[in-house]
Amino acid sequence: MAKRALVIANSVYDDENFAPLPGARADAAGLAGVLGDPAIGGFEVTSLVDVGQREAMRALETFFSRADRDDLLLLHLSLHGWKDLRNRLFFVMKDTERDLPTATAIAAETISDWITHCRSRRIVLTLDCCYSGAFPLGTLRRSEAVPRVDVAEPLGGKGRAVITASTSLQYAHESGANVRSSRPGTQPSVFTSAIVDGLRDGSADIDGDGYVSVGDLYDYVHERVRRRVAGQTPTLSVDNTQGVLHLARSPRNPDADMLGEMRSGVADPQAWKRIGALHLVERLLGSVREPTRETAHRALLGLVRDGDPEVARRARDLWHGRGLGDIPGGERTRPKRSPGSGDRRVIVGIDFGTTNSAIAVHHGDDVRVIPSAEGSLTTPSVVAIAADGSLLVGEAARKQAAINPEHTARSVKLKLGTNWSIARGGVRLSAEQVAGLILAKLKADAEAHLGMPIDDAALTVPAVFGRAQRAGLVEAARAVGLNVMRTVSEPTAAAMVVGTRVLRDHEALVFDLGGGTLDVSVVELSDGVVMVRSTAGDNLLGGDDWDRRLAGLLTERVKARHGFDIGHDTAAARRLREAAEAAKIELSSARTARVRLPYLASAPGGPIHLDETVTRAEFEAATGDLLARCSAVVKRALADSGIALAELDQVILTGGATRMPAIATMVGEATGGKHVYRGVIPEGIVAGAALQAGVLAGTVKDTLLLDATSASVGVWTGDGTTAQLIERHTSIPTKRSESFLRADGDGGVVALCFVEGESADPARNTPLAVLELAVGAAAEGELEITADIDPNHLLHFHVRDPAGGANVSTVIDRKVIEHATGLVASAGWPGYVRRMPSHKPTTRTDD
Known part of the structure; x- marks a missing residue:
């Protein structure tokens, strides 16, 4: 080097x-x-x-x-x-x-x-x-x-x-x-x-x-x-x-050489070198300089959580041998506030990603990404259940994934709001619990770094996340002691970073391709104001798909060369997937990438060694359909925004997967050759979350975020259609009220089914809630239905009978959605209201 x-x-x-x-x-x-x-x-x-x-x-x-x-x-x-x-x-x-x-x-x-x-x-x-x-x-x-x-x-x-x-x-x-x-x-x-x-x-x-x-x-x-x-x-x-x-x-710090050697050893991929670094850790723990001791302390904590059992065992022995107390994890004690911090309120910004997560804080007039205990600015979004039932989170879980693939949870962000779970022995984790473990590590690492407790956060979510997925992530955060003060759409967060520097009206398209999701938003930036004009996306498309496609290409080469399908070998498939990801990254800067995996699998004819070279042209040809899907989302967002290409001032790329050269080329072509700005890859989303946190804490002035809802919400009517209450792309917060007539034959109880989606057929939309309201004996009557989306994207429904005075309301969370989904699946909802002849909203408030 x-x-x-x-x-x-x-x-x-x-x-x-x-x-x-x-x-x-x-x-x-x-x-x-x-x-x-x-x-x-x-x-x-x-x-x-x-x-x-x-x-x-x-x-x-x-x-x-x-x-x-x-x-x-x-x-x-x-x-x-x-x-x-x-x-x-x-x-x-x-x-x-x-x-x-x-x-x-x-x-x-x-x-x-x-x-x-x-x-x-x-x-x-x-x-x-x-x-x-x-x-x-x-x-x-x-x-x-x-x-x-x-x-x-x-x-x-x-x-x-x-x-x-x-x-x-x-x-x-x-x-x-x-x-x-x-x-x-x-x-x-x-x-x-x-x-x-x-x-x-x-x-x-x-x-x-x-x-x-x-x-x-x-x-x-x-x-x-x-x-x-x-x-x-x-x-x-x-x-x-x-x-x-x-x-x-630093010429005035004699520990510098040892610190550099320690960092190199602790980060080395070979376990024996990480063990060897422990003697440097021990020496530096005895330094008279507090910053040196803190650096060694963090390095030791990272080794305690190492995926290699021997490294972790020796690190634990050193930890306890020096009398450092309980190892942080599980029930964590809150750190003392740092001197001079007083009662200063800290609100952090968190980017919970499919592949990696990050946490940042607004400090002074800038944003600082907080490093993990291992010294990295990101934490792998990975959790594993070890053979003894213990849980590994972040880097420790990632390191052992190849030898424990069945009990390692990756890309859990895509499984939020579902019944997915992972189990080993007597330990079972839902998607929300896995997400909570990752968020808990981010929180603990930030508390250790800042020297003060953290209770509040602004959290980013994909713009096209459904209500159940949003609710699942908020639930995970609250379970580990984080009060989610605001959820911000990921492309909107990235736009905030750019928007703070824009002094004139500026139309921008934000293309956010992460590990598992694609979001595209068209935003208007002006003197600290960020307003979302349209959003489109694909929750089933991300950088992982390029990894899988390249892994599939290599699998076919192995099959053609050796006559053996390694797709049924879980451990081999995991190694190949990791190698494919590394090759994808290399192809972002090189024209060819060599993939070498000795002893990849055992076949009847002997061991299989993989040694293949993939060119960027081959990779891009194999993933052309994925690029086409991306292009379609860009065009949909532009069409929904109502602005012409000539009015578009800038294209902003964010998300780790946008490093691939073909992405920038595709986005440039889809936007008529606009200049593509890469300056917020990859930290733009977490930086935007921290800026929003600064707005909430009062440390960021003259900045306003006007987010938008990505999907319409409405009510299932008796004629088998969806009556939309709030249309997609509506700026939030917003509140809409509309009067409906009760349908005949409701027997004194009106049961209303609310849905999310764009289809006129409510059965093709996603159920959100079922509300029952006791009404008078009259065969028909008027009902007032209100939908309210607050700045945190929380959706409230309220139904009122003006004649009888009865009313019922709910806030949409995961349990409400699960209950509604079960009722619709069993009953096939007929709908109990019909539109008023005029079908005009009685009130509309966009705050």
């Missing part, structure tokens, strides 16, 4: 429209010095100062193309930035001509393309674009009316983190204007000098663990810059980086 850095700094420019920046040369030298210092950064540094476009292009292409998978790359640009009339961002070289940026500058999109196709998944960009940021220091200030371009937005790509000097680039194209520097050019860069200082003396090691991570560096620079320059706000954008990216050692 190599560490390489490329520093490009331009202090002089041939085009007089770009002011000289004499401080850039010294800044570049200082940064190269700390990055190249073996005791600090340990990078192999290439520094280019005052170079032309061609030399910089060659250096950039070499930098990204020569990288291996595990290399850590750092690119620093200290120079002017320029936006042309088409709103495209360019980086200015020494020989750049302002009027010909496409030919003489370096386009941000070009760098984004190199990042996308780079083998490394650990790329860090630090951009001192326009040098010292977009805001001026005592000179000309651009009008707030001038359009801005997000510096990080054009630099999408897997596995990258971008730290920019400021929120936006204010150098809009101003015809005829002589655009000069945003500050006197002799001043050193506030941004770059903060990076150099933070790395040189270790002051950027915010958490005191001996290493400066990307998050540490951003927090340090953010505060340094904001203190020195009013109005300038550095930003951090992260896209699918794997694990925590550590850039440098």
